[in-house]
Amino acid sequence: MAAIVQDAPHCLIWFGQCPEHIRQLLAADGWSLREQPPELPVSLSLRGHGMVALLFDLCSMATSQLPALLHSLAVSAQLPRLCVLPEGPPSSHRQWVPLSRQCDRVLQGPLQEQQLSDALLSLRGAGLPANPAPLDKLLGQSPAMLLTRTTVRKFAPVELPVLITGQTGTGKELAAHALHQLSPRAQQPMLAINCGAIPAALIQSELFGHERGAFTGALTRRLGLFEHADGGTVFLDEVGDLPADAQTALLRVLQQGTLERVGSHTPVKVNVRVLAATHVELEQAVATGRFRNDLYYRLNVLRLHMPPLAARGNDIALLAGHALEQFRQRHGCRARGFSPACLAAMAHWPWPGNVRELINRIQRAAVTCEHELIQPQDMELAAPGSPDAASEGPLGNARRQAERQALLHCLQEHQFNISAAARAMGLSRVTIYRLCRRHGIERQPATGALDQNA
């Protein structure tokens, strides 16, 4: 049987039957899988220039299949190969030695996802044709994250907008960068803007530029983000905060590929792929008339949802270990790991701020912790009302309560209009959003009201 490898970036030829959970992992890591019946000699027809590797899953094989496997090895001598030995002591694998000693990596069964992932990554790094791996930054082995990485790979090469949804801190921006880097536009610029952080009066000019004299203070012509990103990608973060006139102008870019600088009616052609992110449900903004229906449909062709951290199981511990290791390498610190109680507390914490919150708490703990293992209290992960929560002292609690009260009061006074509340408190809208998050006050986009769940 011929395994015909087309233009796949990387192809793994699996001798035996690949388990379902490994299939998902391979797809997420960018491998296309070809299963090869072990008893038939492999015949390869290689097209494209991705990497091809062989994997011999010996766990499910009989020694009688060894000659066919050795033949397959001989005809593909130039390819990197791995084998997975059955469980048991080395003495029980003697019959496989003629094959295993010809392999670049020998893994011990039962096969662990991380072990396979690392082995394949090291094969790629061993001077073999390699793709840069922008997705390697999007860590996680949970089913939810595997699906996310697979989706990013599928969406990246398609010349359509992607709407990235998910709570704050779930990695929307990281995913947007991966989408750009894996796209044919990777060599062109990607420019990002947070639509919620720019005053409404300035956003048109930021995005589309302005002509000289367009408004007081416009002393020269200035190109906007879209023209600067021509040929590349624009990432519109918090796209739900775009004011109505900017929504209309964005729709024109998406429909006609043209924009008009502020103060001009001459259309300028631009070729930009738009990625947009939102932490509010745009459907509700559409229902209440705050977001254009037609723009929503244009943006929402491909939709990527970033799962909340609390739904990622063991990824929490994996991300925590990674964040601590990064901190250690950069700054050095006493802490080397987490106590079992801390790991348990992390697994139960609701993580309203998701990965960003996790990283912040670990950095804080790494600075203050004076022992080798980080404890729940170092990360301030104690349950509310427990003695540890109180250890911050009555003053800290009183301050927090006062801040929350002041914020709620102000929001209520301004019918939960974020811009108005921000003006009244002399803060930016971004800060108001941040405070709402900190105090568990969640914006309800349907009504514009806020829901306090703390």
Ligand SMILES: Nc1ncnc2c1ncn2[C@@H]1O[C@H](COP(=O)(O)OP(=O)(O)O)[C@@H](O)[C@H]1O
């Ligand atoms: N899966 C992940 N693996 C590693 N780091 C992550 C992951 N997801 C998010 N992060 C990190 O968490 C922080 C918040 O991510 P970001 O993309 O800004 O989130 P969002 O845009 O959804 O608010 C960043 O420091 C980012 O690098």
Ligand SMILES: [Mg+2]
């Ligand atoms: Mg963000």
